[in-house]
Amino acid sequence: MIDLVKLSKTFGTRTLWSDVTTTVNRGEMLALVGPSGSGKSTLLNCIGLLDKPSAGEIRHEGNDITRFGRREIRRFRRDVLGYLFQNYALIENATVAANLEVAVKPQRTLRGRTDVTIAEALDRVGLAGRGEEKIHHLSGGEQQRVALARLMVKQPALVLADEPTGALDHANATAVIDILREMSDAGCAVVLATHDDRVRDRCDAVFTVN
Numbered sequence: 730m731i732d733l734v735k736l737s738k739t740f741g742t743r744t745l746w747s748d749v750t751t752t753v754n755r756g757e758m759l760a761l762v763g764p765s766g767s768g769k770s771t772l773l774n775c776i777g778l779l780d781k782p783s784a785g786e787i788r789h790e791g792n793d794i795t796r797f798g799r800r801e802i803r804r805f806r807r808d809v810l811g812y813l814f815q816n817y818a819l820i821e822n823a824t825v826a827a828n829l830e831v832a833v834k835p836q837r838t839l840r841g842r843t844d845v846t847i848a849e850a851l852d853r854v855g856l857a858g859r860g861e862e863k864i865h866h867l868s869g870g871e872q873q874r875v876a877l878a879r880l881m882v883k884q885p886a887l888v889l890a891d892e893p894t895g896a897l898d899h900a901n902a903t904a905v906i907d908i909l910r911e912m913s914d915a916g917c918a919v920v921l922a923t924h925d926d927r928v929r930d931r932c933d934a935v936f937t938v939n
């Protein structure tokens with residue numbers, strides 16, 4: 730799905746990481762671990778085309794995505810990528826349902842996938858019947874679950890998640906990781922940054938960023 734090949738990132742004379750070579754396939758979850766400041770978020774941002782590595786390639790279906798132009802970047806984000814940011818990236822002033830509708834444009838279908846409706850996704854994250862509420866009326870934990878429901882609706886081939894359980898209690902953290910695990914079992918590739926040993930233990934592979 731995604732191959733990182735001899736990837737490095739430097740800022741001036743400082744090397745954040747170098748020679749990062751690893752692969753994540755469909756159906757797999759890769760955990761990025763390492764101390765705070767080691768560059769996990771920067772690595773996720775490079776894969777998500779929000780930042781550029783200093784050297785190396787990120788290969789997807791035969792293409793080095795770090796060389797994509799503006800149009801290819803837009804298409805990659807729209808058709809392939811799902812991102813679970815720490816700040817949820819929801820449209821604050823819109824309803825829950827409207828935030829999920831932006832994800833309902835299946836551009837490509839994963840083999841064997843079945844579409845998840847907005848109602849099903851909201852039900853799955855414990856927000857059944859809450860579709861007409863405005864995002865800014867929800868608690869942080871509820872907003873987090875809306876972001877997760879949006880991922881379930883979009884069913885991207887690649888999910889990038891930056892400390893998806895960082896701000897959650899045990900029960901909610903377990904629910905989030907269960908859903909990411911389900912999405913990966915349904916054929917999506919997941920790359921996540923985490924400090925949480927329980928999250929790391931649910932992944933198929935661990936890469937230490939240093």
Ligand code: ADP
Pocket residue numbers: 740745763764765766767768769770771772922
């Ligand atoms: P992590 O997610 O592992 O905590 P980050 O990827 O957020 O690490 O940050 C890694 C380091 O890179 C930090 O020390 C940060 O200050 C530095 N860094 C990030 N972006 C830039 C930049 N544009 N210029 C210089 N340093 C940066």
Ligand code: MG
Pocket residue numbers: 769770771891922
């Ligand atoms: Mg980080």
